[in-house]
Amino acid sequence: MTANWAAFATAEPDLAGTVEKRFGAYTHHILATLRKDGSPRTSGLEVRFLNGELWLGMMPDSLKALDLRRDPRFALQANPGEGTGMGGGDVRISGRAIEVDDVETKAGYVEEVEPPEQLHLFRTELTEVVRTYVEDDTYLVVQVWTPGAPLRTIKRT
Secondary structure (H helix, E strand, O other): OOEOHHHHHHHOHHHHHHHHHHHHOOOOEEEEEEOOOOOEEEEEEOEEEEOOEEEEEEOOOOHHHHHHHHOOEEEEEOOOOOOOOOOOOEEEEEEEEEEOOOHHHHHHHHHHHOOOOOOEEEEEEEEEEEEEEEEOOOEEEEEEEOOOOOOEEEEEO
16 A cells, blocks of 8 residues: 555644655755665655655666666655754655656646756655654654554654
């Protein structure tokens, strides 16, 4: 089961707001894709939350774009920032990236984002959103959301 960003934000607005804020704190984040041989590849990436979707834009024929065309599964981790504070926690999103070839949709994205060149544009279908943070300097708290299930919160000491 998958959901787009709007469905996640409707189901869990507080967590969605926290995740957007974490991704908004920095420009570059880490995308994991799968190479032809199935091994992982990590790459830097900018992301955008627009019109109820989480978008991934990439340079033409970049290896990460070619990976996603071959196998749409991805994992995305927000830039943790400087030091060890990780204000807002560590956030990760997993799912599938679906390439968008629709001229009108791409034109709307380009108008809003103004990328420096042509691009591959992918909208995402989420399979999991995870936030990990420390509460009261005592607990490690892990929040896990998957489509169709309630938010799970796990506390560890």
